[in-house]
Each structure stands twice: as structure tokens, then as C-alpha cells.
Amino acid sequence: GNSVTQMEGPVTLSEEAFLTINCTYTATGYPSLFWYVQYPGEGLQLLLKATKADDKGSNKGFEATYRKETTSFHLEKGSVQVSDSAVYFCALQSRTGNQFYFGTGTSLTVIP
């Protein structure tokens, strides 16, 4: 079956540190992969996505590459800011679009 395994948090970093949040998946076929971010008290919003192998999604300095050989979609940012403090969710969507799986979320706190 399909599933998403995400690095457990919480993660605390100093401003300008490098961020990696690991995400691996199991899936039949070729799913689409997403990172969503949830700021305190808000709903989730799309951060970036990739719909096929080797695609790189990027937004706001964050990047993730769809790696079919390692079934991974790790989120990275070279220099985090206090405003990046949020919960990050890795998600998988089946090719047909009718199955969704979210990771457990990783809470990130960036301190000045």
C-alpha cells in the first residue's frame, strides 16, 4: 500500500542554519509528492510539489527533489529564518488523484 514516513520532530535551529527534513514514501505506480506548511493557527498551504521522478520543486528558498531510486522527497533550505517556524507535512497523491497520504508532520522552530 501507499504510505509516507517523515522525520520526527520537533526540530529547533538557529537562524541561518541549514535545514533538512527527511521524507520517504512507498507507493504503487508513480505518485505526485508534495510539501505543505502549516503556520500556527492556520490551515495547510502548498510549499512545493513534484509530479514525476527527478523533478525538483522549489519555493521561498525551499527545495525538494523527487528521487524514485531512493523513494525520497527530502525538504531542504540553505538558510532558515524565524518566519519559517511552522509544521511541515510531506504528502503523497496517487496518479489517479483519489488517494492521499500525509506524513505525521515535523515541527520546526527557528530561534534568532
Next chain:
Amino acid sequence: DTAVSQTPKYLVTQMGNDKSIKCEQNLGHDTMYWYKQDSKKFLKIMFSYNNKELIINETVPNRFSPKSPDKAHLNLHINSLELGDSAVYFCASSQLGGGETQYFGPGTRLLVL
């Protein structure tokens, strides 16, 4: 303009009561969803409707009943509320198909006393 809106934002009620949460989207999407997020931030899909037809119905107690009067609205009715129903409920919408982004509402914080 709010893309996906939910009402109410907060809901505090007693065990055993029946309550409804409303969701509306103005994005022209044909698919809408309900998610439940627990206190540990774990997010679980409950239902999905495409053009007013149910396409995803996860293992959810039958006290929860979604209703879609048209493709811009998906309401969630909960009967006989229990303590364990306390959570944040998110509505979302998207176009149907792989790779389509979901747009989430701000959430309804339900507390059952």
C-alpha cells in the same frame, strides 16, 4: 477574497449534541475534502466529494455525515458528539487528478466537553 472558507472557526459543545460545520470554496474546483487533525498534528482524510459525489470515504464513524449541496459546498454533520471528536477539522478543495494542489480552509476547532 477567501478561497476556502469554513464556519464556525471555533465550536465548543457538550457530549451527545449534534453539530454541523460548513465549507465553501470559490475556486471553481470540482473536488472537496474533509480532514481531521488531532492534538499531535496528525492529519487524516475523512471524505472526498467530486461534483457532489462521494469518492473517498475512509474508516470514519457513521456519526459523521458529509453533504454536498453543490460542488462549491461540502458540509460536515456530526451526530452524538464524543470527547474523542475534539480536533481541528479542515476543509480543502482541488481539481481532480494527480498532481493537483489542495487548498485548505482555516480550520474549525471543535472542543467536546
